[in-house]
Amino acid sequence: MDRKLAAILAADVVGYSALMEQDEQGTFERVKAGRKGLFEPEIARHHGHIFKLMGDGLLAEFSSVMDAVECAVALQGGLAERNAAVPEDQRFQVRIGVNLGEVIVEGDDRFGEGVNIAARLEQIAEPGGIYVSGKVAKEVEKKLAFAFEAMGEQRVKNIAEPVPVYRVNLHGQPRRRLLKARRLRDRWLILARLAAVVAVALGAVLGIQGWWKSSGVAVDYASIAVLPFDNLGKDPKWDRIADGITEDIITDLSQSDHVLVIARHSTDVYKGKAVDVRQVGADLGVRYVLTGGLQANGDRVRITAQLVDAATGADLWSERYDRSGEDIFAVQSDVTAKIANTLGSQVGVIRKSQLKLAQHKPPNSLTAYDTLLMADQMAFTPVGGITKDGLIEAEKLFHKAIDLDPQMARAYVGLAYVYSYMFGYGFAVSPEQALSKQLEAARKAVELDPNSNKAHGALGQALAWNGEGAQALVEFDKAESLAPNDADTLALIAMNINQEDTARAVRLSERAILLNPYYPNWYNISLYWSYFFSEQFDKSLKYVTLYQNPSLNEISFTAMLYGYLNQPNEAKKVAEEVLKQDPGWTAEKFVTKWSIAPGHNSELVAEGARKAGLRACATAAELKGNPNMIHMKSCDAERAKAASG
Incomplete structure (x- = not known):
């Protein structure tokens, strides 16, 4: 009897018996068509396979839990699209459960608790919903685009211990907005319209306006596809490392809340192929394409990366990293984090490129994201240094961005920092009012996007500056756990904890500049403060004198x-x-x-x-x-x- 670890997806049709009673032949044909036209292709596309079919449902196995969850989301989205195109009396809904656990393999069938829990989760899920176990949520919550809402521990039939249950929140603002191919994006737009109609009909406050409306925002934000890195040598052992680099860059870039990243399974189709990046951009609906490769030579490995504007084919950035191959996994971690931070940080290559595009647009055609970019530049990276007038103008621009998109959490993060700068530079007419506004804006950012490391970082600073140090540390810990490789977040935390925990502040500051060698000016603050309070005065002097303006x-x-x-x-x-x-x-x-x-x-x-x-x-x-x-x-x-x- 063989056993293995697998992700199991269980799905069934809601109210199947009643539907069969009303229209047996029609229901059977519609469910069969849905299985053949949607479920089987989607499951196969996500590298899964169906091992059991029932009249009203199915069980499928995946080797990757990420694939299983993404497949579940795609299935619900695709079904909503199909429902929107048919009369109401011909629609049906499904509920889905996903579990990660050990299964017993017997021929083509699967048994055991791994399967049983998935089936029980499906049974307690609401129509159109997806429930996952705690094991699944823990594995994928930092890697996928959807928030996971804790439903508490649930006792389910024939399972001795309570099961931690999480609902995939399809209607909340995603922690990372991973773009799919254009056809998937269109699917979500249709689902959005359907969800909005349902919300109005039920009179429910589902909190979906921001994200679904921001399918407009999704297109507005900078979007990128990371193509599989090539192994340029002949040794096949480096294939795994090349794949790991690709995966890590996607994960780390996804931590940047203003960069939309194509999921890896959508870019894997290009592996080993000669491609035209402009065609890739058109196929996937992205503005930027990152390509790269690695080549081993003796005990050295060279990793190259290149960012291309998919609209024009122009090279925007390229870099080469030569490292010792003795500890390739350490090299992989170091290089991928540097690439991600160089591209996606506050002053990263993508951000600068998007700002140039925004600056050349007519004022009346600026989107919320364009306005956000210009506010950021005006407030935090002005050419002549930070000024009171610049901060006042940035405050107006952030408010304009919010008027254009009231759900834009990042604009509230920007406002929080504007008020902190007004206080810190002595520009505020009322310091107390500036601190109060800082805290109010940061709280709103977390309310709108509770899974944003930037929002939690801003709230941590606001709490610290408003005298709530213990709660500030909670927010900083949350921010770091959400984005452990985001250099901006690490530098921010260091800047605010350098008195309470100098050792951690120094460690985070040093890691921030390692991850982001072309770091913005304000990193120097966290560095010189951290070194000062750790009594490393020579290092503190180095960074305080590097601070511009x-x-x-x-x-x-x-x-x-x-x-x-x-x-x-x-x-x-x-x-x-x-x-x-x-x-x-x-x-x-x-x-x-x-x-x-x-x-x-x-x-x-x-x-x-x-x-x-x-x-x-x-x-x-x-x-x-x-x-x-x-x-x-x-x-x-x-x-x-x-x-x-």
């Missing part, structure tokens, strides 16, 4: 760092600039602004100020004038001496 914050740190590194002349020169910008600067004032808690870290700032020739301690009058100012014990004696003198 420094504000008073960077200048203050620079003065303190020169003090710590025993460079008094440089420290004095920079300290003079600090006092020129803020004659009343003190370390206590500085730690208050940045909520640096009294203790080791605040004393580190105070000692740096003294070494730079700056005032560490506020006067008694200054403290009285600002009762919220954080004061340091090391300043008590100084104030007492001043009072007695």
